[in-house]
Amino acid sequence: MVLNKYIQKGNTIINDYNAVLARNTENAPNGNGLYSQTVAFSHYNNLSAQLPIEPNTGKLVAGGIKEQTEQCFKNIKAIIDSIDHVMSDVVRITVFVKNIKDVEAIDKVYKTFFPTYVPTRTIVAVDALPMDALLQIDALVSHGEGTIPNAPQAGDLIKLTNNTANAPTSLLSTQTVSFSHYNNLSAQLPIDPRTGRLVAGGVKEQAQQCLKNMKAILESIDVPFDDIVKVNIYLKNLSDIEAVNEVYTTFFPDSAIARATAYVPARTTVAVSALPIDALVQIEAVVSHGDGTPPQAVEDRHGIVIKANNTENAPKSSLSTQTVAFSHYNHISAQLPLDPKTGEMVAGGVKEQAGQCLKNINAILESIDHVMDDVVKVNIYLKNIVDIDAVDEVYTTFFPGGVPARSTIGVSALPKDALIQIDAVVSNAEGTPPKE
Structure with a gap:
């Protein structure tokens, strides 16, 4: 332990x-x-x-x-x-x-x-x-x-599962499963729930339908759209990202409060080789759930706040927050090997790029008074899967104890033509109590 x-x-x-x-x-x-x-x-x-x-x-x-x-x-x-x-x-x-x-x-x-x-x-x-x-x-x-x-x-918290006819349903997945202070949504495809078919149009229309489906699911459980803390976007063609972003910014921020603070969730964008039903885009989300799941006491359930943070010591984006904390977890946006001082790709090969990604994650954690030992899960996205041995050489210098759980996948492309991208889930022992 x-x-x-x-x-x-x-x-x-x-x-x-x-x-x-x-x-x-x-x-x-x-x-x-x-x-x-x-x-x-x-x-x-x-x-x-x-x-x-x-x-x-x-x-x-x-x-x-x-x-x-x-x-x-x-x-x-x-x-x-x-x-x-x-x-x-x-x-x-x-x-x-x-x-x-x-x-x-x-x-x-x-x-x-x-x-x-x-x-x-x-x-x-x-x-x-x-x-x-x-x-x-x-x-x-x-x-x-x-x-x-x-x-x-006590170990007696229950899962709350929910499906609504206003979003696509499947016998193989639940639209949302809540446990304690988080809702976990199934990835939404651009399916019109009325027809059960792919929505007409191109990537903009498909991105819009994915986000509409997410919103319908959240509305069905009385959760506002701005309670989303992390978004993962899976794209068939990475070149479509600008078109997707045009649609994305019409959904985030969603409320007056979120607009006032310019709140946007943490985010990861991944290029994939194919998606179900030959879709161009698929979007999933992790959502805060301040009400908790029974039998959590009412006094323990209400008023928990989302804490979003950015630091100048890591790359910044108007489309994502570097870290979004809620309750006992921090969700880190995927980090590219960008030098935060210049905004440019770091010089060198995959070792240098892996090192920069992890330096950026470390800088984000330091900005919220956390350390790399607080990381519980790491997701590594590689342009060339054969680079994993070189990445591991760098990885072990940041995680010498090998504690975090990990996933590694090879992707067809990464933003900025990077060789690697890394995101993380981080423990947040202090929680996010209500503001005084």
Whole structure:
């Protein structure tokens, strides 16, 4: 267990704060010291993306997409079993697949692991995956007992699932799953919920429909659009980003209060090789949920605020906030290898670029009085998956203990023609209490 800096003073542990709790089991592939299989903080477990690796051999399982999908889920289940949880505690699944045509085969296996309850879900086809795997699966798991050392909570928080006819529905995913102080939305495709078909038009119309669907879901649970803390945009063509941004700025900020502070969520933009139904864009979101989920007491549920922060020591953008904190998590916008002083790409190759991305993340954390040890999950997006060994050399200098959970995917393109982009989820032990 790695203790958050806010709860350790000398040899004394203060039980009022949650701690970063990293765990591993021999029944799932190990991270070779680079990352932990699952990192719990407060009411969520953040799992490392699972490849179809047999834990006994460390090699890809024999067979095709069916066998690889089964192995990914077996690994996830083994991790969940090892921390005394069950598969129905999963709130979000992200499937990175090499060939979008494999989704039907993946779904057949998926149903066997989620026969009744289904979490929120995102599926994208990516350019490459580690070990030349056909797919990789990421998961977020509820953690009702929390992570206060020597002071477990009751563990009886419930998930709230919701679907509305005003957004596209699916038997394989729930539109939104709330747990404690967060709502996790399924990635929204540009589907008109009235027809169940792709909306007519180009990328602008498709981006607008994705955001309309998100708004409809949030309205159905009485949550305002400006409660979104993180947005992930998956684009078939990275060159479409300017057109998407034109639409994006008509949705953010959404309220007068948000406009007054120029609030926009943290954001990551990823170029993918293909999307379901041959869409040009797909958008997912993480949303604050100040009401919490029962049986949290009313006095513990209301008035928590979003804390957004930018620093001059990291690259700034009018379209995203560098870090958005809510309750016990900070969500960091994807960092490109840009020198904040010049706004230009750092000189050198992938090592130098990886170092700059991590320096930017560190600068953001320092600006909010946090440290790299507070990071619970890292997502690495690489232009060339073969660069991962070089990246790991740099990565270990920032995370020598290998604690954060991690996902690594190969993408077809990155903004600014970068070789690498990194985002992160960070623990926030102090929470975000109401302003005085």
